[in-house]
Amino acid sequence: MTLDAGELERLYAYPPSDRPWVRTNFVSTLDGAATGTDGKSGTLGGPTDTRVFALLRSLADVIVVGAGTARDEGYADFEVDTDLRARLGLSPVPTMVLVSRRLGIPPALVAPGTVVVTTADAAPEAVATLRETVEVIAVGHGEIDWTAVLDTFSERGWHRVLCEGGPSLHGELVRLDLVDELCLTIAPVLACGDAPRIAHGHDAVHHTMTLGHAIEADGGLLTRWVRTRHP
Numbered sequence: 198m199t200l201d202a203g204e205l206e207r208l209y210a211y212p213p214s215d216r217p218w219v220r221t222n223f224v225s226t227l228d229g230a231a232t233g234t235d236g237k238s239g240t241l242g243g244p245t246d247t248r249v250f251a252l253l254r255s256l257a258d259v260i261v262v263g264a265g266t267a268r269d270e271g272y273a274d275f276e277v278d279t280d281l282r283a284r285l286g287l288s289p290v291p292t293m294v295l296v297s298r299r300l301g302i303p304p305a306l307v308a309p310g311t312v313v314v315t316t317a318d319a320a321p322e323a324v325a326t327l328r329e330t331v332e333v334i335a336v337g338h339g340e341i342d343w344t345a346v347l348d349t350f351s352e353r354g355w356h357r358v359l360c361e362g363g364p365s366l367h368g369e370l371v372r373l374d375l376v377d378e379l380c381l382t383i384a385p386v387l388a389c390g391d392a393p394r395i396a397h398g399h400d401a402v403h404h405t406m407t408l409g410h411a412i413e414a415d416g417g418l419l420t421r422w423v424r425t426r427h428p
């Protein structure tokens with residue numbers, strides 16, 4: 198099925214929310230691999246997944262990514278649909294938020310406008326050096342205090358949160374039941390091997406999700422799942 202830009206925008210519109218809505222975006226093979234044979238995810242998605250990946254960035258106030266993914270996937274400058282953002286009343290570009298404990302941030306991303314999220318007990322020298330260029334939000338001892346992070350986002354009006362992973366960061370957010378929505382592209386591929394899944398961590402949970410949509414594209418499926426929350 199070929200989807201036009203308006204249809205995709207409608208399918209992936211953020212729901213109205215008076216708090217940060219955490220959307221995550223992943224691609225996976227049929228057997229659950231989150232990376233292809235090159236150890237990256239980009240080779241799994243087809244052209245429509247690439248379009249959705251870009252659209253989700255254009256719809257977000259903030260893009261949250263683990264430092265591991267930023268390093269592995271070579272994150273650098275990115276472009277968004279500025280016309281779309283202006284039409285939706287969004288800032289010209291989303292804020293890139295990098296999550297790291299050891300503060301090994303790729304140099305290309307240490308640039309004004311970037312925000313780094315880490316723990317309050319992160320290495321003070323590394324924090325001070327980063328703060329010469331970027332904002333550092335340091336909350337939580339041992340572990341990042343995600344409630345405090347989301348409170349900070351909320352104070353700034355950053356309600357459209359997009360987390361691009363990777364699996365370690367996703368696992369933490371899933372464990373804490375902070376993921377409101379998962380956009381998952383299922384690639385028509387069997388991968389075997391020992392690739393990571395899209396979320397992992399020490400503690401298993403059982404969080405039910407409700408299907409938002411499932412659309413055939415490029416021989417695979419574009420799916421959107423919303424966390425089932427009962428008032």
Ligand SMILES: NC(=O)c1ccc[n+]([C@@H]2O[C@H](COP(=O)([O-])OP(=O)(O)OC[C@H]3O[C@@H](n4cnc5c(N)ncnc54)[C@H](OP(=O)(O)O)[C@@H]3O)[C@@H](O)[C@H]2O)c1
Nearest residue numbers: 223224231238263264265266297298299362363364365366
């Ligand atoms: N299939 C997909 O859609 C998809 C999406 C994204 C990534 N991936 C793949 O996943 C692989 C990377 O996996 P990963 O699990 O290593 O990714 P990740 O979660 O992005 O990276 C882990 C690193 O990020 C930081 N981090 C993550 N969660 C943290 C937390 N709660 N607190 C503090 N720091 C945190 C730490 O960085 P420091 O080491 O700096 O402390 C940690 O070592 C790559 O191969 C990538 O291609 C696939």
